[in-house]
Amino acid sequence: MILFKDDLIAVAQSPLSHWLTHLPAQLEHWQQAQQHGDLRKWLKAVEQLPELVAEQVSLADTVTVQSAGVTEGEQNRIRGLLQQLTPWRKGPFNLHGVHIDTEWRSDYKWQRVAPHIGDLSGQQVLDVGCGSGYHLWRMLESGAEQVWGVDPGQLFLAQFLAIRHFMPAELQARAHWFPLGVEDLPELRSFDTVFSMGVLYHRRSPIDFLGQLKAQLRSKGQLVLETLVVEGDASTVLVPGQTYAKMRNVWFIPSSLALLHWLERCGFRNARVVDESITDVAEQRATEWMSGQSLADFLDPDDSSKTIEGYPAPRRAVIIAEA
Template identity: 80%
Template sequence: MKHFATDLIAVAQSPLQHWLTTLPAQLEQWQRHQQHGELDKWLRCVAQLPHLPPEQVSLGDTVTVTSTDVSAGEQNRIRGLLMQLSPWRKGPFHLHEVTIDTEWRSDFKWQRLLPHISDLTGRQVLDIGCGSGYHLWRMLEAGADQVWGIDPGQLFMAQFFAIRHFMPAELAKRVHWFPLGVDDLPELKAFDTVFSMGVLYHRRSPIDFLTQLKAQLKPGGELVLETIVVEGDEQTVLVPGETYAKMRNVWFIPSSKALLHWLHRCGFKQARVVDESLTELSEQRATEWMTGQSLVDFLDPQDPTRTIEGYPAPRRAVILATV
């Protein structure tokens, strides 16, 4: 629980106070039973990061923290420790002259959706499936009062802690991360904006998932849903075989029109597509910080409009809706 003490205090001081009826017990259970075998090693890496004054901070396309008085030895130490937290999927970050060139250029996605979403100024914002938290910092940059991220991935948790370690206290105290999945959330009905990016197609029951997202929003709140889609009418849904683009946990990929229909059936209002585009190789690729296979390996080398299995290549849509 020590990792989340300040975050629980922030919950108690926020409009989310009723979350405390379930959250502390869930975190206690997680600490007892669900820790990854490598988690202690990852957290030791975070604990060994040097404490440096964050003289310049930018929460822009590359989330950046720098100081003018960092030795070459400290830079090497930072790089070596952060490399032990690989693979880094979402970013990029630049920390005291160490650039983490992540697999995904997550700033591309943010640029696609930011012009369309409601103003985040003063809002309580939840990001479901937030990964290492890159977008949490962008949400803070966009004016959110408090940003809350959940994700069951414990390497992501260590990566988030590493980034927050370098942030000035006045920013760090407004961004929070819990090792939870959407199934762990009660019906909070307290967030002004809920983001779900890159999660829907991993859920066995997409309708239940959309209902869970709705249950987190206060009346008038906005859902920002980003996911893989296929072309087609409102009845078009791809149910892939064992893998889609070499991912094993992909269950349903609807067309944008079908997804709008689902949202309407779930009680959302004003659902609309604000962006739809094919994923380019420049947005998802292998780097020294993620040396495994990436998008180029998931596509048919003879026809990049198809996945290696013969399905349509990843097309991503951003859909907004309100409750």
Template identity: 70%
Template sequence: MIKGSLVQFSAFQDDLSAVAQSPFPEWLVSLAPQLENWLKTQQHGELKAWLKSVEQLPLITPTEISLGDTVTVTNNQIQPGQQARIEGLLKQLMPWRKGPFDLHGVHIDTEWRSDFKWQRVAPHIGDLSGQHVADIGCGSGYHLWRMLEQGAEHVWGIDPGQLFMAQFLAVKHFMPKELQQRAHFFPLGIDDLGPLQCFDTVFSMGVLYHRRSPIDFLSQLKQLLRPGGQLVLETIVIEGGEQDVLVPGQTYGKMRNVWFIPSSKALMHWLRRVGFKQVECVDEGVTELAEQRATAWMEGQSLADFLDPNDNSRTIEGYPAPRRAVIIAK
């Protein structure tokens, strides 16, 4: 049993109970000790304050829920004072990078218009009804709610980002109980998971280029899937053939943790090498400035600052500008 969090919140208890009742209760053998260790040793210095902001959010029964492009929770009787309190507390969790959300009239205009990405992905993933779906590197969990909209039975978000976890819990706080019981977040990385071989669909979006060993990462994703399961992989690519891979210098688009950017053809070749079948690139295109930009909820630099001001087809370092592909593999 997990005890002793920095502040009292029951997210892990509820999620561990969901694992126990899932088709893969054996995950508890590794998961429970990992979370217990995390609670004792891994907290970010600001986590206590972030979770306190989540705790202080008012309890408001929703009258309308939409898991559409803007994930929306509404009560048409909300008072202006409650709305102002919600906005103030949610701003304690800035920067908000993945969304957008509208929580009782407070519109969180996130850095990324993650709905743009979902519109590229959703037509190709099939029916998720009844599935247990994992999102590796889920950020604040925006796409978890979209996966529930698509029919998933349970969604399991994995991301070591503790601010992301607080943001997920803030959104979850306003959801009805039925949805809360189906959406889960663990502040872990893929290296903590092992070969579970249990998920029907695994998503990994915007993660591959941050991994020092992309082939090992693809193998880890495969080992999370049950036999016959589906991988949905979204990542930055370059144009080129099966052998074309960009290895940036110290930074790519001012990001220091970018290691390998393959062409989509090279990436599909890698996926086949690690044992995936029916590998298909279903979407590819350049990231537009409207999709990633600074906002009142993310006031730092964004895509426009990462590109050559005289040539938006190149990064500030002179590399090809971000081009993103969606690949589906069985």
């Protein structure tokens, strides 16, 4: 439990203290379960990062931590250790002059989301499927009191811990990450805002997933849902074959109108689409920090409006709703 000691203390001191009836046992079970074979190596890389004072911090489009007097040798050490945590999917980050050019320009997504979420000041905010936690830092920039990320990805845990390592103590104390899926969460009904970005289409039962998100929100709390959609009416839902854009874990892609209907059936109110846009190769691409295949490889080489399988190319919508 040492890995999450400070986070559990933060839970105890927050409006989420009733989470402690489940959380410690879940984390204990996680630590005793069989882990990814590289987890020990990843956490060791985080432990070896140099201790540097964060003199300048920006939680803007490139999440940045800077300190005067960082030597070239320290930068090389940081770069080498962080490259042990590849692939880096969500970002970008700049840590003491080391720029992590991630596969996704996650700042593009945040620019589409941020104008519509209102003021997060003083809020307890949950991000379901948070990845490495890039958006957690942007949520703090938007005023959140505490941000809580959950994601079962163990590499993402190491990446989050690496970023948090360089943050000043005040920000470290407000950003938390647990290796859990939404199905592991009890009905907390305590968060002011719940984000779920890029997760819905990976769920075998999207209706159950929407219900699980609602169970985390306080009365009149806000859901921010970002997901793949297709064009069509309220009855349009794409059910791909074995893959969609080479992804094997895509189950349902509704139209925005169908998704609004789902949300209404799940008991959400005032659901509305605030943005809908096509994902392009400027937003998702291979880089030095993610050198595998990316969006350009997933599209029809002769018609970028289609995936390699012939489905509509990725279109993403942002929907806001209230519990």
